[in-house]
Amino acid sequence: RQLHVKDLYTEDLADQTEVELTGWVKTVRASKNVGFIELNDGSSIHNVQIVMTKDLPNFEELGKLPISTTIQVTGELALTPKAQQPFEIHATAIKEIGQSNNDYPLQKKKHTYEYLRTMAHLRPRTTTFYAVFKIRSLAAFAVHQYLQGHDFTYVNTPLITSSDAEGAGEMFQVTTLDLNNLPKDDQGNVDETQDFFKKKTNLTVSGQLEVEAFALAFGNVYTFGPTFRAEDSHTTRHASEFWMIEPEMAFADLNDMMNEAQGLLKGVITYIFKHGMDELQFLNDNVDEHLIERLKTTEQEDFGRITYTEAIELLEKAPVEFKVPVYWGLDLQAEHERYITEQVFNKPVFITDYPKEIKAFYMRDNDDGKTVAAADLLVPEIGELIGGSQREERLAQLTDKIKEFGLSLDDYQWYLDLRKYGETEESGFGIGFERLVMYLTGMENIRDVIPYPRTPGNAEF
Ligand code: 4AD
Ligand code: MG
Numbered sequence: 257r258q259l260h261v262k263d264l265y266t267e268d269l270a271d272q273t274e275v276e277l278t279g280w281v282k283t284v285r286a287s288k289n290v291g292f293i294e295l296n297d298g299s300s301i302h303n304v305q306i307v308m309t310k311d312l313p314n315f316e317e318l319g320k321l322p323i324s325t326t327i328q329v330t331g332e333l334a335l336t337p338k339a340q341q342p343f344e345i346h347a348t349a350i351k352e353i354g355q356s357n358n359d360y361p362l363q364k365k366k367h368t369y370e371y372l373r374t375m376a377h378l379r380p381r382t383t384t385f386y387a388v389f390k391i392r393s394l395a396a397f398a399v400h401q402y403l404q405g406h407d408f409t410y411v412n413t414p415l416i417t418s419s420d421a422e423g424a425g426e427m428f429q430v431t432t433l434d435l436n437n438l439p440k441d442d443q444g445n446v447d448e449t450q451d452f453f454k455k456k457t458n459l460t461v462s463g464q465l466e467v468e469a470f471a472l473a474f475g476n477v478y479t480f481g482p483t484f485r486a487e488d489s490h491t492t493r494h495a496s497e498f499w500m501i502e503p504e505m506a507f508a509d510l511n512d513m514m515n516e517a518q519g520l521l522k523g524v525i526t527y528i529f530k531h532g533m534d535e536l537q538f539l540n541d542n543v544d545e546h547l548i549e550r551l552k553t554t555e556q557e558d559f560g561r562i563t564y565t566e567a568i569e570l571l572e573k574a575p576v577e578f579k580v581p582v583y584w585g586l587d588l589q590a591e592h593e594r595y596i597t598e599q600v601f602n603k604p605v606f607i608t609d610y611p612k613e614i615k616a617f618y619m620r621d622n623d624d625g626k627t628v629a630a631a632d633l634l635v636p637e638i639g640e641l642i643g644g645s646q647r648e649e650r651l652a653q654l655t656d657k658i659k660e661f662g663l664s665l666d667d668y669q670w671y672l673d674l675r676k677y678g679e680t681e682e683s684g685f686g687i688g689f690e691r692l693v694m695y696l697t698g699m700e701n702i703r704d705v706i707p708y709p710r711t712p713g714n715a716e717f
Contacts, residue, residue, distance in 0.1 A: 262299035264333070264343060273333040275345060277304070278353070280326055280381075286319030293318070293350075295329065301386055301534050305344040306331065318350055323363065324381070326354030369704050376708050376717055384542060387535035388705055391528060392693045398527035399480060399501055399689075402520055408476040408503060413463030415482065418455055419671075421465045423617050423663050426487045427458035428496075459484035462686060464502055465618070465671050468647065471504040471682060472674055478503040480689075488712050491590070492701040493638060495690060497710040504684035510629045510646045513683035514606050517633060517642050518559050520687075521604070525555040528696055544698025550636060551696070553603050559633065560605030567592075567607050570600055587614045593639035604635045617661040618671075619645040621653055631685070638694055644685025651675040 258276045263269075279297030286292070289310050294303040306329050308318055321327070331347040362378055372379040379385045400410065416430050432452040433439065441447040448456045463479035470477045479502045486496065503516060528536065529551070540547045562570070571582045571592055578599055580591040588607070597605055609627040612619070619628035633642035648654045654675055658668050665672070693705040703709040708717050 260299035261295070261297045261302065261304050264304055265300055265302060269333055271333065271335045275329075275331060275333055277329045277345070278326070279329075280324050281321050281356070282323065284319065284321050284323070286315075291315070291319050293321070293327075293329075295327070295345075298386075301383060301390065301538055305341050306347050306350070307334075307344050308347045308350060312347065312350060314350065314352075317352075321352065322356040322358045323360045324356040325352055326356070327351060328353050369701060373703055373709070374716075380707070383538060385704075387538045388693070388697050388699060389707065390535050391532050391539075391696050392705060394528055394532045395524055395693060395696055396480070396689070398524040399520070401527065402523035403476075403478050403503060406476070406516075406519075408478045409470070409474045411463075411467050411470045411474075411477045411479055412481065413460065413466040413479045415460050415484075416453075416457050417460045417466070418453070418457050419465055419667060420458070420663075421460065421462035423661055424461070426485050427461060428484050428486045430457045430459060461485050462500060462502065464504065464684060464686065467502055467504050468671070468682065468684070469674055471506045471684065472678065472680055475506045476503070477505075490712060492703075493590075493640075493691060493694075495702050495706060495709055495711055496715075498702070498706065499689035501687040501689055501692075502684060504682070506680050506682050508646075508683040509681055510608065510631055510683055513644050513646065513685055514559075514561065514608075514631050514633075517606075517631075517644060517685050517687075518604075521633075521642075521692075522555050524692070525551050525696070529555070539697050539699075547698040554635075554695075557603055560601045560603060562596075562605065562607060563609045564588075564607055564611065564627065565609070567596055570596060574599075585611050585613070590639050593634045594636075597634045597636045597639070602636065604633055604641070606631045606633050615645070617657045617663060618647055618654070620648045621657070629683075633685075635695055637698075637700070638691050640688075641691050641695060642685050642687050644683065646681070646683040649675055649679045649682055651679060 257274060261279065277295060277297065279295045282294040282296050282303050284293045291308045293306040295306050296303045308315060328351045329345060329347055330349040331345040333343055334346050335343050361375060362382060380389060420427060439447040439450040460483055462483055463481060467477055467479045481499065482497060483500045484497050505512060536548055568582060568584050574595055578595045582592060608631045609622060610630045611626060612621060612628045615628050615630050619630050622629055629646035631644050632640050635641045648657060651672065655672060658665055690702045690705050694702060697705060699705050703711065
C-alpha cells in the first residue's frame with residue numbers, strides 16, 4: 257500500500273503490513289551486511305528508519321547513496337516498541353528514482369542560520385526550518401479560524417496604493433517610468449501624470465485605512481496580507497516585506513481592542529498546541545528550551561496592562577544593571593521593552609496612552625491633550641508584537657490632526673468621508689505575522705521565519 261511517513265505515525269498499522277514509500281534520503285549508513293536509511297517525505301517532521309540487508313540486489317550502491325536522493329521503498333512494517341523509534345521498515349526493494357549528488361550542501365552536521373540564509377531554496381529541507389514553516393502555516397490558519405469564528409469578515413486591501421497609512425513616508429514607490437529619462441513638467445518636477453497610474457503610487461505599509469472603510473460597513477473585519485516598509489532598520493526584528501494581520505472593529509474602544517488582541521493570541525497558541533506539538537517539541541529541544549513554558553504562560557495568564565507614563569516610571573526606577581536613559585516623550589527602545597516584559601512582568605504586557613507626537617495621526621486624542629488612546633503589546637524576547645489604537649472618529653479633530661502632522665487633506669479626503677458620514681467609535685490593531693512566528697518558534701531572527709526574507713541590501717531570489 258502506498259503510504260506517507262505521517263500515516264505510519266498516525267494510523268494504527270499492524271506489524272508486517274506491506275508498505276510502499278517514496279521520499280528523500282536524509283542519512284545513510286551501511287556496514288557489510290546491514291544498512292540504515294533515514295527517510296523523509298515531507299508529510300511529517302519525523303523520519304522513518306529503513307533497514308536493508310545484503311539480500312537486496314543493489315545493497316552495495318544503496319550504502320553509497322548521496323543525501324537527498326529520491327527513492328522508492330517497498331517493505332514490511334516492523335513494530336519495535338522497545339526501541340527508540342516505535343517502528344522501522346524492513347525493505348524488500350529500494351529503487352533510486354531520482355539522483356542527488358555528493359556535494360549536497362546540507363550534510364548532517366549542524367549549520368549556522370547565517371549559512372543557511374545563503375540558500376533559502378534548500379533550508380526548508382532541514383528539520384528546524386521544516387518546524388518553523390509548518391508552524392507558520394498552522395498559525396496563519398489559526399488566525400483565520402479564530403477571527404472568522406468571532407464573526408470577523410476577511411477583507412483584501414490593495415498592495416499598490418496612493419495613500420500612506422502610517423503617514424511616515426517609508427514607502428517603496430511603484431513606477432513604470434524610465435529612471436534614466438524621467439518626464440518633467442514645466443517646473444522641472446517629475447511629471448507623475450505620465451506614469452502608469454497617472455499619479456504617484458507605492459507599495460502599502462498597512463491596509464488599515466482601507467480596511468477601516470469596511471469596518472464601518474461590516475462591524476468586525478480584518479486584513480491579512482503582505483506589507484512593505486522602506487525603513488533602513490538593520491535589526492533582527494525588521495523586514496522590508498512582512499505580513500500583517502489587521503483586525504478592525506466598529507463600536508469598540510481601546511479596552512475592547514486589547515481584549516480582542518489577547519483573545520486572538522491565546523487562540524492561536526491553543527491551536528498550535530493542538531496541531532503543532534511535534535514541531536514545538538523539536539524547537540523546544542533544539543532552539544529555545546523555554547519556548548513551550550513561555551507559550552503556556554501566554555495562553556493561560558492575562559496580559560499586563562500599564563500606561564506609557566507608568567512604564568517610564570518603571571524604567572526610571574530600574575536597577576543600575578538594566579538602566580537605559582529615558583524621559584517622558586521618548587519612543588521606547590528595544591532595551592526598554594525588554595526590561596519591562598522580561599524583568600518586570602515576564603509575560604506579554606500592553607502599554608497604553610502614548611504621547612501623541614510619537615504615534616500616528618489617526619489615533620484618538622485623550623482628554624489630557626498630551627496622549628493618544630494607543631496600545632502596543634510587548635512580549636518577552638521580541639518586544640513590540642502588536643501596535644493598535646482607538647481611532648480618532650471625530651471629524652473636526654481628525655481634520656486638525658492631519659494638518660498638525662503636515663499631511664495633505666487632499667490625500668485623506670476619502671478617509672475623512674468615513675467620519676463625515678457617521679462618526680463611530682472604532683478600534684483596531686496590527687500584528688506583525690513574522691514577529692508572531694518568532695514568538696511561536698523561539699527563532700531569534702526575522703530572516704529565519706519568512707521563506708524568502710527581504711531586508712535592506714538583501715533580496716535574494
Ligand atoms: O505598529 P505598526 O506600524 O502599526 C500599523 O501599521 C497599524 N496600521 C496597525 C493597525 O492598527 N492596524 O505595525 C504593526 C506591527 C508591529 O507591532 C510589528 O509587529 C509589525 O507590525 N511590524 C514589522 N514587522 C516586521 N518588520 C517591520 N519592518 C515591521 N514594522 C512593523
Ligand atoms: Mg508600532
